[in-house]
Amino acid sequence: MSPTMAVTTETKEENDTPESEYQKGIKHLWENGINRVPKKYILPPCDRPNTEDGVLNHVSEQNLKLPIIDFAELMQGANRSQVLESLANACEQYGFFQLVNHGIPSDVISSMIDVCSRFFELPFEERSKYMSSDMHAPVRYGTSFNQKKDSVFCWRDFLKLMCHPLSDVLPHWPSSPMDLRKLAATYAKETKSLFLMLMEAIVESLGLVGTADEQKKTEEEEEEEEEDILKDFQDGSQLMVANCYPPCPEPNLTLGMPPHSDYGFLTLLLQDEVEGLQIQFQEKWVTVQPIANSFVVNVGDHLEIFSNGKYKSVLHRVSVNPMKPRISVASLHSLPFKSMVRPSPKLINEANPRRFKDTDFATFLDYISSSEPKRKNFLDSRKLLD
Numbered sequence: 001m002s003p004t005m006a007v008t009t010e011t012k013e014e015n016d017t018p019e020s021e022y023q024k025g026i027k028h029l030w031e032n033g034i035n036r037v038p039k040k041y042i043l044p045p046c047d048r049p050n051t052e053d054g055v056l057n058h059v060s061e062q063n064l065k066l067p068i069i070d071f072a073e074l075m076q077g078a079n080r081s082q083v084l085e086s087l088a089n090a091c092e093q094y095g096f097f098q099l100v101n102h103g104i105p106s107d108v109i110s111s112m113i114d115v116c117s118r119f120f121e122l123p124f125e126e127r128s129k130y131m132s133s134d135m136h137a138p139v140r141y142g143t144s145f146n147q148k149k150d151s152v153f154c155w156r157d158f159l160k161l162m163c164h165p166l167s168d169v170l171p172h173w174p175s176s177p178m179d180l181r182k183l184a185a186t187y188a189k190e191t192k193s194l195f196l197m198l199m200e201a202i203v204e205s206l207g208l209v210g211t212a213d214e215q216k217k218t219e220e221e222e223e224e225e226e227e228d229i230l231k232d233f234q235d236g237s238q239l240m241v242a243n244c245y246p247p248c249p250e251p252n253l254t255l256g257m258p259p260h261s262d263y264g265f266l267t268l269l270l271q272d273e274v275e276g277l278q279i280q281f282q283e284k285w286v287t288v289q290p291i292a293n294s295f296v297v298n299v300g301d302h303l304e305i306f307s308n309g310k311y312k313s314v315l316h317r318v319s320v321n322p323m324k325p326r327i328s329v330a331s332l333h334s335l336p337f338k339s340m341v342r343p344s345p346k347l348i349n350e351a352n353p354r355r356f357k358d359t360d361f362a363t364f365l366d367y368i369s370s371s372e373p374k375r376k377n378f379l380d381s382r383k384l385l386d
């Protein structure tokens, strides 16, 4: 083939790729061989992770060491109040922390990453059986962020698994790889129970337990109320999202995930050893340094609402790299779908008036299916005060 021919073929490929090919996802494109980022994935210059000449565009050169919360220490009791204070600081100042010594066996974690990688390695025909645009589907395979709405696509495919009630959704989960249901169900149960214990600590760190406001309520009534929300979480919603980010030949032109905040109370994020997660911190994008066998935990929109703005649901995004594929699994937890999320009455007073309207999942799901949920649009739409 002459060099001229090669150039022609390449240009032709770029122009002739039909939209339906992009809908099949980035892994599919990547498997067919690409050495440039297709137009569909090129962000406008102001949204790119770096400027083209390599000058860092509000990206900090230093990786960020998130506050570390030692879960074992939190549960032991002796230092609980100290750890609760660190937890409160982390949720207020970063909206993120790394959870170590969380007690989930390392084989449960490595098996989850492994089985998700194997799912993304299945032939496209197998993966595509689970494609659906129904937000309520118990299993949803797809690409980009909001596939139907995104004008520029991002460099990510995903598998979303609803986890509650587990016995109802399990038969809908992928039957291949054969061990996916078993491994993912174990992982879902472990992260759920970790979430419940974390929420107990979060509720306590907000000063909602044990510091009875005697003028309003007896201690007993107060504990009852807090137990209620903790009880509600037991029957709460859980969504697991396995993310697959193939290597990208020109990582400065695109993102694995655009800036967004998560909707629930807490997200427990498991990442492999490849960095990529960036969070907004002091007006800059900073890359989170992965720690083996830990979870990155972040405050979601619902917890920002519940805490009446005290704990922050912080924008984050994912950058891609030219060398290594990256897999992550996010587990998003909230109240049951039918519950209202509202600021805790005890966190509203004259000095700190109510900041958010009551909200529910239906409103949220309507919102994300009707607009691009980039940036903090949803939370902004629930705001009463700035």
Ligand code: OGA
Pocket (backbone or CB within 6 Å): 241, 243, 257, 262, 269, 271, 276, 277, 316, 317, 318, 328, 329, 330
């Ligand atoms: C998410 C998310 C980050 C990552 O799934 O909501 O922010 O590192 N993931 O994959």
Ligand code: NI
Pocket (backbone or CB within 6 Å): 260, 261, 262, 316, 330
């Ligand atoms: Ni997220």
